[in-house]
Structures are given as structure tokens and as C-alpha cells.
Amino acid sequence: MDRKSVADAVAKAWDNMDVNMMSSLVSDDFMLYSVVMKKPLVIGRQAYIEYLQSFFDYLKRDGRKCDSETICSEGHMPAVRVNTVDYCPQNPLVMILDINNEGKISKMLIRPSYMVSLQDLNDNSRFNNIVSNVTRRIHSWVAECLKNLDGIGHDSYWLQLLPDFNAPAFQHIAFRVGNAVYSVIINLYGQFNTCEEGYIVALGNVRKENQLRNCEKYDLVACELLIDVNALCEPRLVYTGTDEEVDFIKESSLREGALMSEWEINALGISAVLKYLDKLGAYDISYTNVLSFFPQVFYTLGNTNYYVWVTAHPAGANEINPINIDLCELQTRNREITGMFANVAFRNAPNAGYGDIDDRVLHRGPIVTDFKGLITIGEAIDRYGSVRSGSYERK
Numbered sequence: 001m002d003r004k005s006v007a008d009a010v011a012k013a014w015d016n017m018d019v020n021m022m023s024s025l026v027s028d029d030f031m032l033y034s035v036v037m038k039k040p041l042v043i044g045r046q047a048y049i050e051y052l053q054s055f056f057d058y059l060k061r062d063g064r065k066c067d068s069e070t071i072c073s074e075g076h077m078p079a080v081r082v083n084t085v086d087y088c089p090q091n092p093l094v095m096i097l098d099i100n101n102e103g104k105i106s107k108m109l110i111r112p113s114y115m116v117s118l119q120d121l122n123d124n125s126r127f128n129n130i131v132s133n134v135t136r137r138i139h140s141w142v143a144e145c146l147k148n149l150d151g152i153g154h155d156s157y158w159l160q161l162l163p164d165f166n167a168p169a170f171q172h173i174a175f176r177v178g179n180a181v182y183s184v185i186i187n188l189y190g191q192f193n194t195c196e197e198g199y200i201v202a203l204g205n206v207r208k209e210n211q212l213r214n215c216e217k218y219d220l221v222a223c224e225l226l227i228d229v230n231a232l233c234e235p236r237l238v239y240t241g242t243d244e245e246v247d248f249i250k251e252s253s254l255r256e257g258a259l260m261s262e263w264e265i266n267a268l269g270i271s272a273v274l275k276y277l278d279k280l281g282a283y284d285i286s287y288t289n290v291l292s293f294f295p296q297v298f299y300t301l302g303n304t305n306y307y308v309w310v311t312a313h314p315a316g317a318n319e320i321n322p323i324n325i326d327l328c329e330l331q332t333r334n335r336e337i338t339g340m341f342a343n344v345a346f347r348n349a350p351n352a353g354y355g356d357i358d359d360r361v362l363h364r365g366p367i368v369t370d371f372k373g374l375i376t377i378g379e380a381i382d383r384y385g386s387v388r389s390g391s392y393e394r395k
Contacts, residue, residue, distance in 0.1 A: 001103045004070065007078035010097065010105070011068035014082050017056040023049050027104040041110075138173065138186070138225060141235050146177065149248050155365065159267040160289060161274075169288060170210040174220070174267065178252030179364050181264060183211055183220040185240065188227050208240055215240075218261040221251050260362040263291055269312020269344035270296050272371045276342075282306075294327050295339070305337045309377065315347040315370060316359030322385035328377055339377030345370040 001009065006025060013021035023045065032042040032051070042048045059066070071079040071094070079096045098107035139161070146156055156177045163172035163186065171183040185206050208222075215222040222240040237246045260268075267289040274297070277285060282299040289296065297308035309328075311320055320343060328339050347359050349366035375383075 003078045003097075003099050006099055006103060006105065007070040007080055007097060010080045010095065011070050011082075014066045014068045014080065017060060017066060019049050019053045019056060022052060025105055026108075027100060027102070027106045030105060031107050033107065033109045137227070138235065142175065145237075145248075149177065157367075159264060159271060161271065169206055169290060170214045171206060173225075176264075176364060177248050179255035179258045180248070180251035181218075181220045181364065182223050182237075182246070182251075183215050184223045184225050184237070185211060186225050186227065211240060214263070218263040219255070219258065220261075220263075221246065255364070258364045260364055263289070264364075265312050265314070265346065265362060266291055266296075266310070268346060268367070268369075269310050269342070269371075272312075272344050272369055273297055273308055273310055273342045273374075276371065276373065277301075294324065295331065297342075298337075305335070306340050307331050307337055308340045308342055308374065309380065310342045310344065312344040312346070314360050314362050315345040316361075320384045322387045323377065323381050325381075325386045325388050340374040341377055341380035342371065342374055343380075 009021065009025055013019075013025065026045050026048060028045050030043075030045045030048055032048055042051050067083045069081050071081055077096050077098060079094055082093045082095065093110055096109040097105050098109075100106045156175060158173070158175045159181065160171065160174040163169070172186045173184045175182055175184075185208065211222050214220070223237050223246055224240050226236045226238065238244055239246060270287055270289050274285065274287060277297070277299050280301060282301045284300040285297070286299075287297045295307040295309045297310060299306050299308070309323065313320075323341070331337055331339065346362055346367045346369055348363050349368050
């Protein structure tokens, strides 16, 4: 049988609650997985049939029925959605089928038909878990994509590895591939629950018009990453506001010899600080790489709260702007918090193909980072001076 025929047979077996029909569809080494467990829930055909028989017996005793449908599209694993009527109608199951070359189901993943509910988006702990799972999936997906991009796939780095939904932003994540930098909004799509039609939900604190405006200003590629909440389809990276998939090769070739923008340098500096804080064991980290905001990073270490004023620049531009005391005093006005300062310098890597290296500019390409750790704001003021602007925006 072809893949769709197998999925149709599974749907029929569930509608009839017939374990004999299912037994003929699965392989001897069959494994059943649940989305909430890392290890197989059931191993082997006989164990699965016994497991399924007990579940069907339970439904039959209560006079319940199954209403199943096949979800099968080109290029994706076939799946079957099962609504156990009067048992859990608002939470149907989805069974994703891994079919071997002999037409037998070797693995099956069962999961609720939605990954998140609308209420989850207002529940910080569950929402953070959702975001963590989604971003891990994105990182592995991006890495897999780059393997297929010949040479430019190896010439890449992240400018923003994780989204922060509590801070100003015009994208959720950002990365460079070759000569192009990609600003990405994460969108979830699919049916979140049976009371809602399928639709797309943007994950917090970003607006497309802000992304498009900043991408034009800093020569970034504005993208949306579409994530299927039911995990039936692979992620898709499309140009913002379109259904056209991003062309990494084309975007890199259009920007040959491009220099880093001020925003990119700032974002790289903040990324270096975040990696440093992670090694220190800091937690409750929040940050923004929007240029008009200082300080950019907040964190907790031990029982002390900190903010970090980050200055990032090409290594050849050694002049550091004085510290804005107004902004520092604003942070300590209503809370106990200690100010820190980070001076992060970058230079293009030797032998990167840029000829004689000018340390006053940065090309989009391999870089070397010079960051020796944090100093207190007091030390930074002694070294670089201070100003009072009367304004709480970057000058």
C-alpha cells in the first residue's frame, strides 16, 4: 500500500476499533511515542496491540465512538486525526506515521492536535516551555538547512539566538548566512483548539511594520518563520508578508562585500555578553538589541540584580562614548540594582578574503571578538567620562 492508503486504513481501524486491522499495518519492531515522553511508550507489535485493545475496550464499555480522518500532504509524513466522541472532543489525537519500505508502520507519534492553547500564551511558565521547544527546533532546522548551501552555509553566525518577549524588539531571532543577515519573526500556525479556525499567531512583542522599517534601514532580510503547531509540516522561512520561501544563495550574492550596520555590531556585542553571562550562571536574563535603548541587558546573579551597558564597536574605533548618568540613575530610582559595563570590540578574521584589513570597519563575514568581561559602571565612568543628556534614548 502507498502511504495514504496506510493512513486511510489506520483511520478505518480506529473508526471500527478493530485491533486486528491495526495488527496487519504495523511492523514487528513497531515503536509508539508520545509527545510528552522522550522514550518509546510501547515497543513491539504485540505490546502495541495489547495496549490498543485495552484502550478500545475502555471506549466500548462507555459507549463511545471514534471519528477519524486522514491528514496527508505531499512531502510530509501522513497522519491520522482521531476524535474520540464524547470522550475528549475538544482534544482529538493526532497520530503521525513513519512508514517503512515494506508499507508497514515502524513508528507512530501520538500527540494532542494542538501544541498550545490560547490560554497558554498568558501562562508564563508554559509559554516559556513552548518558546524553548520551538526555538530549539528552529536552531536544529536552520543548521540542517545550512548544510545544503555549499560554501556559504559554513560562513554563518547567530546575532540573536533566542527571543525575549519582555523587551522591545523588531524580530525574534536573527542570523547571518554569507553576506546577508536575516531578521526573523516566529509565527505559529494551525488549529489551536477545536473552537477556533486555523490561523496564524505571532509570538509577542513584534510588529511586521517595525521589522520591515528596520530591515530597510540596516539592510536586513525580513522573514517570517512559520511553525506548524501540530508538527505535521517542516518549518518554512518566507519573506515577510509573502508565501515565497527565502533564497539564501540569492540574498548573499546580492550583498557581496557588504559592511556590518551599526545594529549588527550592537547585536553581536549583546550576544557576546549573553554568552559570558551564561557561563557565569546568571539567570532571569532579559535584553534588547534595539539601538535606541540603554542599558540593553538585565540579569540576576546570586541575590543581586544587575543591568549592563553594552558598547560594541570595530576594534580600530577605540573611542568610547561617555556614560549617560541620567539613564543609570533611572535604573536605580525605584529598585536595588547594580550597574555593569561591557566593552566589546570586533575585527574581521585574518585570511577572510578582504585584502588589507581596516579595523575601523567590519565586513559581513568571519570575525574575531575581543571582550574581557564586565566592569562596574563606576569604573566605566572613571575611564570614559559621563554626560547628562536629559534624554533616556541613545545619543
